[in-house]
Amino acid sequence: DTGVSQDPRHKITKRGQNVTFRCDPISEHNRLYWYRQTLGQGPEFLTYFQNEAQLEKSRLLSDRFSAERPKGSFSTLEIQRTEQGDSAMYLCASSLGTGPLFFGSGTQLSVL
Amino acid sequence: ILNVEQSPQSLHVQEGDSTNFTCSFPSSNFYALHWYRWETAKSPEALFVMTLNGDEKKKGRISATLNTKEGYSYLYIKGSQPEDSATYLCASRGGSNYKLTFGKGTLLTVNP
Numbered sequence: 001d002t003g004v005s006q007d008p009r010h011k012i013t014k015r016g017q018n019v020t021f022r023c024d025p026i027s028e029h030n031r032l033y034w035y036r037q038t039l040g041q042g043p044e045f046l047t048y049f050q051n052e053a054q055l056e057k058s059r060l061l062s063d064r065f066s067a068e069r070p071k072g073s074f075s076t077l078e079i080q081r082t083e084q085g086d087s088a089m090y091l092c093a094s095s096l097g098t099g100p101l102f103f104g105s106g107t108q109l110s111v112l
Numbered sequence: 113i114l115n116v117e118q119s120p121q122s123l124h125v126q127e128g129d130s131t132n133f134t135c136s137f138p139s140s141n142f143y144a145l146h147w148y149r150w151e152t153a154k155s156p157e158a159l160f161v162m163t164l165n166g167d168e169k170k171k172g173r174i175s176a177t178l179n180t181k182e183g184y185s186y187l188y189i190k191g192s193q194p195e196d197s198a199t200y201l202c203a204s205r206g207g208s209n210y211k212l213t214f215g216k217g218t219l220l221t222v223n224p
Contacts (some may be wrong), residue, residue, distance in 0.1 A: 003155075006155065006156075034214070035214075040216065041215045042116075042201055042203075042214035042215050042217050043156070043201070043203075043214045044214075044215065045211050045212070048210050048211060050210075055210055056210045056211055061180065080193060083114075091155075091156075093156075096145070097206070098144060100143055100158030100161050101146070101148075101156075101212065102158070102181075103155040103156045103157075104155060105154075105155050106155070
Protein backbone atom coordinates (compact mmCIF):
# COMPACT_ATOMS: atom_id res chain seq x y z
CA ASP A 1 0.00 0.00 0.00
CA THR A 2 1.61 3.26 -1.10
CA GLY A 3 -1.02 5.60 0.30
CA VAL A 4 -0.94 7.74 3.44
CA SER A 5 -1.31 5.64 6.56
CA GLN A 6 -2.29 6.75 10.03
CA ASP A 7 -2.07 4.93 13.31
CA PRO A 8 -4.07 4.27 15.38
CA ARG A 9 -7.45 4.38 13.64
CA HIS A 10 -9.25 4.93 16.91
CA LYS A 11 -8.08 6.17 20.30
CA ILE A 12 -10.11 6.41 23.47
CA THR A 13 -8.43 8.17 26.36
CA LYS A 14 -9.29 9.74 29.67
CA ARG A 15 -9.16 13.46 30.16
CA GLY A 16 -5.70 14.57 31.23
CA GLN A 17 -3.83 11.77 29.48
CA ASN A 18 -1.31 12.33 26.68
CA VAL A 19 -1.84 10.80 23.25
CA THR A 20 0.39 10.48 20.18
CA PHE A 21 -0.67 9.79 16.62
CA ARG A 22 1.54 8.73 13.75
CA CYS A 23 1.31 9.50 10.04
CA ASP A 24 3.33 7.89 7.26
CA PRO A 25 3.02 9.96 4.09
CA ILE A 26 3.52 8.87 0.50
CA SER A 27 7.28 8.43 0.29
CA GLU A 28 8.04 10.89 -2.48
CA HIS A 29 5.83 13.64 -1.06
CA ASN A 30 7.70 16.55 0.52
CA ARG A 31 4.72 18.27 2.16
CA LEU A 32 2.77 16.92 5.13
CA TYR A 33 -0.32 18.44 6.73
CA TRP A 34 -2.33 17.77 9.88
CA TYR A 35 -6.01 18.70 10.00
CA ARG A 36 -8.73 18.21 12.61
CA GLN A 37 -12.34 17.58 11.71
CA THR A 38 -15.37 17.72 13.99
CA LEU A 39 -18.97 16.89 13.18
CA GLY A 40 -20.55 19.33 10.77
CA GLN A 41 -17.32 21.16 10.05
CA GLY A 42 -14.76 20.98 7.30
CA PRO A 43 -11.18 19.91 8.00
CA GLU A 44 -9.49 22.57 10.16
CA PHE A 45 -5.81 23.27 9.50
CA LEU A 46 -3.44 22.44 12.37
CA THR A 47 0.08 22.45 11.00
CA TYR A 48 2.23 21.93 7.91
CA PHE A 49 5.70 20.55 7.20
CA GLN A 50 7.88 20.92 4.16
CA ASN A 51 10.39 18.10 4.49
CA GLU A 52 11.40 18.24 8.17
CA ALA A 53 10.68 21.94 8.68
CA GLN A 54 7.42 22.94 10.39
CA LEU A 55 6.54 26.04 8.36
CA GLU A 56 3.13 26.95 9.65
CA LYS A 57 1.14 26.25 12.77
CA SER A 58 -2.44 27.27 13.42
CA ARG A 59 -3.09 29.74 16.22
CA LEU A 60 -5.89 27.40 17.18
CA LEU A 61 -3.25 24.97 18.33
CA SER A 62 -2.62 25.42 21.99
CA ASP A 63 0.66 24.72 23.75
CA ARG A 64 -0.68 21.24 24.47
CA PHE A 65 -0.30 20.27 20.80
CA SER A 66 3.04 19.50 19.19
CA ALA A 67 4.01 17.92 15.91
CA GLU A 68 7.28 16.61 14.56
CA ARG A 69 8.53 15.22 11.30
CA PRO A 70 12.04 13.91 11.96
CA LYS A 71 14.17 13.48 8.86
CA GLY A 72 11.27 14.57 6.68
CA SER A 73 9.65 11.15 6.76
CA PHE A 74 6.82 10.10 9.11
CA SER A 75 5.19 12.63 11.41
CA THR A 76 3.79 12.47 14.93
CA LEU A 77 1.13 14.66 16.52
CA GLU A 78 1.08 14.71 20.32
CA ILE A 79 -1.65 16.13 22.50
CA GLN A 80 -0.77 16.59 26.15
CA ARG A 81 -3.29 16.76 28.97
CA THR A 82 -6.20 15.95 26.68
CA GLU A 83 -9.51 17.71 27.15
CA GLN A 84 -12.98 16.65 26.01
CA GLY A 85 -12.89 19.40 23.39
CA ASP A 86 -9.99 17.60 21.72
CA SER A 87 -12.34 14.81 20.63
CA ALA A 88 -12.25 14.86 16.84
CA MET A 89 -10.99 13.11 13.72
CA TYR A 90 -7.32 13.93 13.16
CA LEU A 91 -6.43 13.76 9.48
CA CYS A 92 -2.98 13.62 7.96
CA ALA A 93 -2.33 14.40 4.31
CA SER A 94 0.70 14.67 2.07
CA SER A 95 1.39 16.29 -1.27
CA LEU A 96 4.12 16.78 -3.80
CA GLY A 97 4.60 20.51 -3.91
CA THR A 98 1.35 22.39 -4.41
CA GLY A 99 -0.44 19.43 -5.95
CA PRO A 100 -3.54 17.73 -4.57
CA LEU A 101 -3.53 16.43 -1.00
CA PHE A 102 -3.64 12.69 -0.40
CA PHE A 103 -5.32 11.92 2.90
CA GLY A 104 -4.96 9.08 5.35
CA SER A 105 -7.95 7.37 6.95
CA GLY A 106 -7.63 9.53 10.05
CA THR A 107 -7.41 8.87 13.77
CA GLN A 108 -10.69 9.22 15.65
CA LEU A 109 -9.95 10.51 19.15
CA SER A 110 -12.49 10.25 21.94
CA VAL A 111 -11.65 11.92 25.25
CA LEU A 112 -13.80 10.71 28.12
CA ILE B 113 -15.25 36.85 2.01
CA LEU B 114 -12.67 35.83 4.59
CA ASN B 115 -13.48 32.15 4.80
CA VAL B 116 -14.30 29.40 2.35
CA GLU B 117 -18.06 28.96 2.18
CA GLN B 118 -20.03 26.22 0.50
CA SER B 119 -23.69 25.96 -0.40
CA PRO B 120 -25.97 24.23 -0.05
CA GLN B 121 -25.05 22.49 3.19
CA SER B 122 -26.87 19.35 2.04
CA LEU B 123 -28.73 18.20 -1.01
CA HIS B 124 -31.00 15.27 -1.83
CA VAL B 125 -31.52 14.39 -5.49
CA GLN B 126 -32.99 11.52 -7.44
CA GLU B 127 -30.86 9.21 -9.52
CA GLY B 128 -30.40 10.73 -12.95
CA ASP B 129 -30.77 14.33 -11.81
CA SER B 130 -28.02 16.82 -12.55
CA THR B 131 -26.89 19.03 -9.70
CA ASN B 132 -24.39 21.71 -8.81
CA PHE B 133 -22.77 23.19 -5.71
CA THR B 134 -21.11 26.50 -5.00
CA CYS B 135 -17.83 27.34 -3.30
CA SER B 136 -16.97 30.94 -2.40
CA PHE B 137 -13.42 31.87 -1.43
CA PRO B 138 -11.26 34.96 -0.86
CA SER B 139 -10.44 36.40 -4.28
CA SER B 140 -7.49 38.48 -3.10
CA ASN B 141 -4.08 36.80 -3.12
CA PHE B 142 -5.59 33.65 -4.64
CA TYR B 143 -3.31 30.74 -5.53
CA ALA B 144 -5.40 27.58 -6.06
CA LEU B 145 -8.79 26.01 -5.52
CA HIS B 146 -9.22 22.31 -4.72
CA TRP B 147 -12.28 20.06 -4.81
CA TYR B 148 -12.42 16.79 -2.84
CA ARG B 149 -14.98 14.02 -2.49
CA TRP B 150 -15.32 12.38 0.94
CA GLU B 151 -17.32 9.19 1.07
CA THR B 152 -18.40 7.78 4.41
CA ALA B 153 -15.74 5.61 6.06
CA LYS B 154 -13.17 6.59 3.43
CA SER B 155 -10.49 9.28 3.07
CA PRO B 156 -11.11 12.52 1.18
CA GLU B 157 -10.15 12.06 -2.47
CA ALA B 158 -8.98 14.86 -4.74
CA LEU B 159 -11.19 15.68 -7.71
CA PHE B 160 -9.69 18.85 -9.14
CA VAL B 161 -6.97 21.43 -8.54
CA MET B 162 -7.65 24.68 -10.37
CA THR B 163 -5.51 27.79 -10.58
CA LEU B 164 -6.45 29.90 -13.60
CA ASN B 165 -9.43 32.23 -13.90
CA GLY B 166 -11.95 30.70 -16.29
CA ASP B 167 -10.47 27.25 -15.79
CA GLU B 168 -12.85 24.38 -16.44
CA LYS B 169 -12.03 20.77 -15.56
CA LYS B 170 -13.92 17.54 -16.16
CA LYS B 171 -13.67 14.02 -14.79
CA GLY B 172 -16.34 11.70 -16.12
CA ARG B 173 -19.72 13.13 -15.15
CA ILE B 174 -18.22 15.69 -12.79
CA SER B 175 -16.95 19.08 -13.89
CA ALA B 176 -15.88 22.30 -12.19
CA THR B 177 -15.44 25.93 -13.15
CA LEU B 178 -13.41 28.68 -11.54
CA ASN B 179 -13.85 32.46 -11.31
CA THR B 180 -10.91 33.91 -9.39
CA LYS B 181 -11.92 37.56 -9.91
CA GLU B 182 -15.19 37.18 -8.04
CA GLY B 183 -14.06 34.28 -5.86
CA TYR B 184 -16.33 31.36 -6.69
CA SER B 185 -16.23 27.88 -8.14
CA TYR B 186 -19.06 25.60 -9.22
CA LEU B 187 -19.03 21.81 -9.15
CA TYR B 188 -21.46 20.07 -11.50
CA ILE B 189 -22.56 16.45 -11.48
CA LYS B 190 -24.43 15.26 -14.54
CA GLY B 191 -26.84 12.34 -14.22
CA SER B 192 -26.24 11.69 -10.50
CA GLN B 193 -25.81 8.08 -9.40
CA PRO B 194 -26.17 6.62 -5.88
CA GLU B 195 -22.39 6.12 -5.77
CA ASP B 196 -21.98 9.90 -6.08
CA SER B 197 -23.40 10.21 -2.55
CA ALA B 198 -20.65 11.86 -0.51
CA THR B 199 -19.54 15.12 1.07
CA TYR B 200 -17.97 17.43 -1.48
CA LEU B 201 -15.34 19.74 -0.01
CA CYS B 202 -13.69 22.72 -1.59
CA ALA B 203 -10.51 24.31 -0.29
CA SER B 204 -8.66 27.49 -1.15
CA ARG B 205 -4.95 28.17 -1.01
CA GLY B 206 -3.82 31.78 -0.75
CA GLY B 207 -0.54 33.45 -1.43
CA SER B 208 1.17 31.87 1.53
CA ASN B 209 1.34 28.75 -0.60
CA TYR B 210 1.06 26.54 2.44
CA LYS B 211 -2.27 26.40 4.20
CA LEU B 212 -5.28 24.95 2.41
CA THR B 213 -8.49 26.28 3.99
CA PHE B 214 -11.52 24.02 3.66
CA GLY B 215 -15.21 24.82 3.56
CA LYS B 216 -17.72 22.84 5.59
CA GLY B 217 -18.71 20.78 2.58
CA THR B 218 -21.91 19.91 0.75
CA LEU B 219 -23.45 16.56 1.67
CA LEU B 220 -24.99 15.00 -1.43
CA THR B 221 -27.42 12.11 -1.16
CA VAL B 222 -28.56 10.48 -4.39
CA ASN B 223 -31.69 8.39 -3.98
CA PRO B 224 -32.12 5.40 -6.31
